[in-house]
Amino acid sequence: MKITCKKSEILNSVNISLKAVPAKTTMPILECIIIHVTDSTIKFITNDMELGIETIVNGLITESGSVAINAKIFSDIIRKLPDSDIVIETDNNYMTTISCEKSVFTIAGKSSDEFPALPEIEKKEPMVLSQFSLKEIIRQTVFSISDNESNKIMTGELFEINGNEFKVVSLDGHRISIRKITLKSEYAPTKVIVPGKTLNEISKILSGEMEDEVRIFFTDKHILFEFDNTIVLSRLIEGEYYKINQMLSGDYETKLTINRKVFLECIDRATLLIKESEKKPIILGITESAMELRVNSTLGSMNEEMDIVKEGKNILIGFNPKFLMEALRVIDDEEVTIFMTNPKAPCFIKNAEESYIYLILPVNFNAVK
């Protein structure tokens, strides 16, 4: 095998490939990038058994062939080479030389034979959306998946397509995040659970540009993302997602509108006094036209008043500040509207069109100041 590629081309593809290299594995071959060269194409392939990535590298092919190279060493070497043409050549024993200008690295590669091939996927009609939209909708929901592997379904996100509506849902037992966007075309109804890890990795690779497209294919067991020169293939999580519609009742007793940034900064300040181990809530005291935020901890106390517009009853209610902050951070609106019922019932942060709904459960607190 012998190829010549620009450093920038290889580096870009290596960075994409690394997203499917497992940090820990009992199969050393998975720590490798496969360089797979046919007469017409140079491909880098990685696979952590949940997630597989294939990406095409532009370059000159002198001799076809395949080699498995340790991904970390390969990426370190490429990164440090001068910004010039790089020649990669492998001999019959998989000894691989990587040359660039006057610099020559020689490292031992392996046969790619034992590398697990990515499953063949039958590509039917894809769902098409912009890389921007996919990246955004992941960012706006993925923070509220659970990292507790004992409940597999909570570690993924629901992708639900109905006509031209694309809905993404994540939940962790304390909160639910829901985002909806409108697609350009209509699609057959689809409901799948995509691993959170897949979404985190793919959002690092997506360009985030409005003009760049991503095509998503679904099968029974897999989801395949196709964009630029890259395909990302992931297993789906099996099982039925939670029925969340009954949790989204329309009643409320208190409705308040507040400047998002002011509220976020105030919670951020308050959390200074909260040690992770103490799990102290922040307490919101909502009266006619003001909201007092209060924290008491072993380190000290803090209170701050904010202007709000309120309809309905006064209320005193406690929250885990992290949950409020994570939702407020991914909303773009200048003002947010919050709906509350009582100190035990979930609160909702949502807009009129319900293109976003963030449900957060309150926490108990000691009302004595």
Next chain:
Amino acid sequence: MKITCKKSEILNSVNISLKAVPAKTTMPILECIIIHVTDSTIKFITNDMELGIETIVNGLITESGSVAINAKIFSDIIRKLPDSDIVIETDNNYMTTISCEKSVFTIAGKSSDEFPALPEIEKKEPMVLSQFSLKEIIRQTVFSISDNESNKIMTGELFEINGNEFKVVSLDGHRISIRKITLKSEYAPTKVIVPGKTLNEISKILSGEMEDEVRIFFTDKHILFEFDNTIVLSRLIEGEYYKINQMLSGDYETKLTINRKVFLECIDRATLLIKESEKKPIILGITESAMELRVNSTLGSMNEEMDIVKEGKNILIGFNPKFLMEALRVIDDEEVTIFMTNPKAPCFIKNAEESYIYLILPVNFNAVK
């Protein structure tokens, strides 16, 4: 005590003060910043028993007094407050309220009585230089102090003043770094050993501007840096510094000139293959007009050829790459000249004026490729 200061003023002084707050201590009072307010001055004071800092804060004094406040909590609070006026007020029990706009923090302070005062220093004629020069000369030498506390003298730097020459020396048993600058005035001969920690911390506070001055006072046991609104006082290390002049003999067998950046990047690439635990050297093979750099490790091998201008004998010599890189990084010249004698004798990187001399001991290596 009651004061009102701009957030930016307090934050700046807090950041300076933090440099003398110990990370670990058996005296909890040392984890505090002392806010010391007289009729005319607001001062923040910190002291880790090696290093003491006093810095003046501009602001409005309503009531004088003193309080000790946990430095970490205080700095966290100040950092997160809005960019506005901050009022700090203490009651008779040292309960301290920090208010800014609508935000009010209350934390428990302590009496400053048990805080160890900084020693009184008799200020004689100071050595004056620019903050730029002091910051640079520290950066260019401090990397080669030893971090082994069992040899105290090696953990510090020699500051030697002779007439208008200011010389700084550091060494760790494997290398010596020497820098000289010319001062604007003549001073009495002085030779002191300044703790490396002091120099690391002070270089973080110095502005690094050519126009900003720093005045340095020496006593038997202390060095005092005075600049802007701040004084930094440090103990000196007691003892006699190493006699290094006999190590700086003028003979050499090989003299080579090389592009500094090209050499540095080449070593940087080569170190990829060197695991910390292996302690493999890089091997330089110097022939007529080229130098070959070579590394062999369990990960693979690398070689690269560089253009040089050479006088004298060919030589094959091995080095710890870190030592070469650290010296090359702090030299500003485009080309460096390196003097070698034999594979067991120290090499010197120095310029014609000897305003810098970096001595590095070679290491043994297995010459078989």
